[in-house]
Amino acid sequence: MTKIGAVTIGQSPRTDVTCDILPLLGDNVQLLEAGALDGIPKEEILTYKPQEGDTVMTSYLNDGSTAVFAEKYVLPRLQASIEYLEAQGVSLIMFFCAGDFSCDFRSGVPLIFPIKILRGLIPALAGESRIAVMTPLHEQMEEGKRKWEKHVKEAIPVVASPYGPWEELEKAAYKVRKLNIDLVVLDCFGYNMKMKNMFQRITGKNTILSRTITARVVAELISK
Secondary structure (H helix, E strand, O other): OEEEEEEEOOOOOOHHHHHHHHHHHOOOEEEEEEEOOOOOOHHHHOOOOOOOOOOEEEEEOOOOOEEEEEHHHHHHHHHHHHHHHHHOOOOOEEEOOOOOOOOOOOOOOOEEOHHHHHHHHHHHHOOOOEEEEEEOOHHHHHHHHHHHOOOOOEEEEEEOOOOOOHHHHHHHHHHHHOOOOOEEEEOOOOOOHHHHHHHHHHHOOOEEEHHHHHHHHHHHHHOO
16 A cells, blocks of 8 residues: 655645545555644634735635635645654655745655646647636736746636636636637646536636646556
8 A cells, every 4th residue: 555645735634635636546545634724723724814925825624614825824834744744654745736835845755746747737738838727816816827927928817716606617617718728727726627627618628637637647656
């Protein structure tokens, strides 16, 4: 049995994510999870509100609600989550987040960052190098554009939260259908397979789902 780790910026376990990931990893894998906000009362998490200039993040909480918070509050807790999983004997740690973190984490095992995988893959798949970048929050639009503009000719951010009403996601898909792009990037680990299938159907464009791309790379690394 291969033991691997997963770190989320929110609270673990992320059953909403692992439902798409575990089938890709195979039966001989034990996945251990840790979250930056594990064990923290919701009342405290609500005080982690982003201020001007902060990197904005959003994630599920264990009670089924979502929270919006500044990256700076979770960075040291993410490092602690890495150290916890290392102590459990995992062979690698994947991040359940497609964000571009502002610090370097320390680890004795490989850390798998979805953003690094996507940056190598997406320019190769976007024929004219024009992409639509789906992002959960309006506050993340500029960050999403900046994150991709060095790697493709044009990156158009479109907002619809994976944690919001389905109707908003469909509305965003119809908006993307009108854009002159050749690839849709669901740039958050909250987006799932059902959402990917819907975006492909409505837009008629190839659609990249960050959670499953990451899982397929991890499966390649651990396959025997």
